[in-house]
Amino acid sequence: MIDIKYLRENLETLREALAQRNASIDLDAVVQIDATRRGVQHEMEQLRAEQNRASEEIARLKRDKQDASPQLEAMKSVSARIKELDDAVRTADAELEDRLLLIPNPPDASVPVGKDETDNREERTWGEPRTFDFEPRDHVDLGATLGILDFERAAKIAGSRFCLSRGAGARIERALINFFLDIHTREHGYEEVLPPFMANSDSLRGTGNLPKFKDDLFAIANEGKDLFLIPTAEVPVTNIFRDEILREDELPIKFAAYSPCFRSEAGSYGKDTRGMIRQHQFNKVELVKFTTPESSFEELENLTRDAERILQRLELPYRVMTLCTGDIAFAAAKTYDIEVWLPGQNAYREISSCSNYSDFQARRANIRFRRGKKPEFVHTINGSGLAVGRTVVAVLENYQQADGSVTIPQALRPYMDGAERIAPRT
RNA sequence: GGAGAGGUGGCCGAGUGGUUGAAGGCGGCGGCCUCGAAAGCCGUUGUAUCGCUUGCGGUACCGCGAGUUCGAAUCUCGCCCUCUCCGCCA
DSSP: OOOHHHHHHTHHHHHHHHHHTTOOOOHHHHHHHHHHHHHHHHHHHHHHHHHHHHHHHHHHHHHTTOOOHHHHHHHHHHHHHHHHHHHHHHHHHHHHHHHHTTSOOOOOTTSOOOSSGGGOEEEEEESOOOOOSSOOOOHHHHHHHHTOEEHHHHHHHHOSSOOEEOTHHHHHHHHHHHHHHHIIIIISOOEEEOOOSEEOHHHHHHHTOTTTTGGGSOBOOSTTOOOEEOSSTHHHHHGGGTTEEEEGGGOSEEEEEEEEEEOOOTTOTTSSOSTTSSOSEEEEEEEEEEEOGGGHHHHHHHHHHHHHHHHHHTTOOEEEEEOOTTTSOTTOSEEEEEEEEETTTTEEEEEEEEEEOTTHHHHHHTEEEESSSSEEEOEEEEEEEEEHHHHHHHHHHHSBOTTSOEEOOGGGGGGGTTOOEEOOOO
């Protein structure tokens, strides 16, 4: 959430930043509501002060067994007026909050200005896309031949955009989860957490998924339940410290969490319908950091490198893109996308998105830390480390052989009972 | 799902209509004492917001929301959450 004080004092800067994001927000209306609210609130507080003084007077008179009825009579109208003003303040407060919750995070100055994904900037590439002496197949073909990915039966069970993994397909998914968590906890210093896979609306508001992106979520249908399936472990993990004040010497706090992720994909009809690139449910290991404001951009660099290292260990070629102002997500101040090479699509595809949210989520979720007298908002950073389903896709497509079998990456073999390849079912 | 108990400051824990932002304790910070430390003693120690601004003052906050009242941590109603017992259950 944007700081209302910042909005008041940097109106034109903010207007420009939001324009670069292609966001149309009526900032003047916000300023107007804020001014009205403060005016009414001030008037109300003056009256309350008067009421408090009178109350003390009345208490004193009663103690002394004196008549207080004139004071009581006089305060009746003051009390009524306070109630009116209080209602007005509440109304203005609610409207102000509604509007503030819909204002995106202004992009950091280092973010390239651009209108859409074509303006994203390539930061670096790693590895060489492999050249095939045969026509490489995509993971759907490979998965069918190998008998490890069954989309037809998944559709029977749950509908489109689900996958049923079998045998080595299920096994490699589990192997990757363990591999990711082991690297991040043993080598990168993250603490493993296993969070709830459902979260309430306060939590989703904290991370910025609500109120604006309700349609992207699956809500639990039970009557009266305020619960949603999490779209990413970022939601429960970021909310671990909601409404808490941390100590400076605890920071940075680094969590790695496995969770399934549930997304309605409401806005993506007809997009990536083939295979397991875009599913209603997928596994992911998420990295989440809580940092001081001055260290957050450095910590974003580190977190991105931590995610990249997984691809390096799996020897999968990738590139890192900085998202431009027009492509960056609602809550993020800066985002790097890591895109893995997929021979089946002859393209780089996103496998991790690493963002610095600055104090945007911390303000919404009220996550602070203390150094000196005043508590300050922390900065939050998170990124995939990595999306598991898409890693399966990348491994199958990059490690496929002419006979339809798939070699298992060296780093993964200890997690697969030493197996070296996945062979077609006979 | 049924029955009961309870939600107060960083933590524990008093308070049951009127100097209560809230006793007391713990913890934190500063000081005294000491060669140093511990113990002991003294002092200090919430958050948010508004207004004049080295500082000071106002207002709000005792799970959340509504109500009664001149005045609510305290009384009434609704909701949420936690704990204990029973039932069901991986």
